[in-house]
Structure formats: structure tokens, C-alpha cells
Amino acid sequence: MPEALKTYVRIVDAFNRRIGRIVMYGVFVLMGILLYSSISKNLFVPAHWTFEMAQFVMAGYYLLGGAYSLQLDSHVRMDLLYGRWSPRTKAMVDAVTILMLFVYLFFLLWGGVSSTNYALTYNETSYSAWSPYMAPVKIVMVVGIVLTFLQATSIFIKDLALAMGRPIA
Template sequence: MPEALKTYVRIVDAFNRRVGRIVMYGVFVMMGILLYSSISKTMFLPSQWTLEMAQFVMAGYYLLGGAYSLQLDSHVRMDLLYGRWSPRTKAMVDVVTIFMLFVYLYFLLYGGISSTAYALKFGETSYSSWRPYMAPIKIIMVVGIALTFLQATSILIKDIAIARGRPIA
């Protein structure tokens, strides 16, 4: 493999690992928001923002954590035959099937960029009574999809190297 591709893999893997490790703690932020929501509903006046904010935090959690999940190979996979194959056979099959992921991510990214541009241009807000601006969560969505696209490219490069018999260390 050319050194530039190895460098790309190292940089993307390291960056997504850091982002994923930081975003992992977002579940605690969401739990704190929901705990506050429960307490405020029973002891004080209910807050309008808590449920929607918890949804935004959860969306950021799984969108920004998607690349890390892909990197760790911890996503859901149908494993009827795949688990019995050699690493080289797995890599060859993954090289072919990852293009379906690229198509899916392309359309997600295209729609996300279009939706984010609309939210920024027109100051789009949610339809709830709280009415938060939608642009921040849409920006996070686009960043998460882009990071997943970069990680999928890194995995493709690693799978090609394994299929060729020269894995990237």
C-alpha cells in the first residue's frame, strides 16, 4: 500500500477513535436531561425543552458514534456464513459490499447537506412549543455522516490490503 493511504487510515482511525470516545459520554448527558425532566415534572413545573433536547443529544450520540462503531466492527451483521470465513475471504467480500454503504452514505450526506443549508438559510425551528433552531443538530448530523464516510473509506483501504495479503498494521 502507498504510504499516503496508510497515513490516511492512521489519521482517520485516530480521529474517529477520539471523537467516539468523547461522544460515548453523551449517554450520561442524555440521562441527566431525562432525570431533570422526571424531577421537574413531579416537584416543579414541567420543562418544555427536556424531551426534545434528550432526542437531540441521542441523535448526536449515534450519528457521531457511527464511525467509531464501524471502526470497532460492532455494528449488526448477518453472520450465517461470514463468521466461518478466513480474514482474507471476509475482506474480499467486504470490498464488494462496502460500495452499498457508500451509496447509502452518499444519499444521506446529500440530503443532510441540503437540509442543513435550508435550516441555516431560513432559520428553521422545530414545531414544538420550545421551538429550538434545527441547524445545530443538522450540522452534527452532516459531520457524523461525513465521519462515517471517511471511516468506511479507511475500512475499504484496510480490506483491500488484507485481500492482497499485506494488511496495514
């Protein structure tokens, strides 16, 4: 494999690993919001922002953590035959099937950019009592999709290298 592709793989993997390790602590932020929501409902006036904020934090959690999950190969896979195959056969099949992921991510990104553009242009807000601006969540969505696309490209390069018998370590 050309050195430029190996460098790309190293940079993308390192960046997504860092982002994933940081974002995984978002579950504690989510727990704090939900705990505050529970306490405020019983002791104070219920906070209108907690449910929607929990949804936003959860969306950021799984969108920004998606690339890291893909990197760790911890996503769900149907394993009827796959587990019996050699690493090289797995890499060949993965290199073909990841093309479907690229198509999916392309359309997801296209819709995400369009939705983010709308939110920024028209100062879109949520239809709730709290009525927060939607642009920050949509920007996080686009960033998460881009990171997942970059990670999928890195995995594609590694699979091609392994299928050709020259794995990238």
C-alpha cells in the same frame, strides 16, 4: 499499499477513535436531561425543552458515534457463512459490500447538506413549544455522516490491503 493511504488510515482511525471516546460520554448528558425531566414533572413545572433536547443529544450520540462503532466492527452483521470464512475472504466480501454503504452514505449526505442548508437559510425552528433552531442538530448530522464516510473509506482501504495479502496494521 502506498504510504499516503496508510497515513490516511492512521489519521482517520485516530480521529474517529478520539471523537468516539468523547461522544460515548454523551449518554450521561442524556441521562441527566431525562432525570431532570422526571424530577421537574413531579416537583416543579414540567420543562418543555427536555424531551426534544434528549432527542437532539441522542441523535448526536449515535451519529457522531457511528464511525467509532464502524471502526470497532460492533455493528450488526448477518452471520450465516461469514464466521467460517478466512480473514482474507471476509476482507474481499467486505470490500465489495462496503460499496453499498458508500452509496447509502452519499445519499444521506446529499439530503443532510440540503436540509442543513435550508435550516441555515431560513432559520428553521422545530414545531414545538420550545421551538429550538434546527441548524445545530443538522450540522452535527452532516459531520457524523462525513466521519462515517471517512471511516468507511479507511475500512475499505484496510480490506483491500488484506485481500491483496498486505494488511495494514
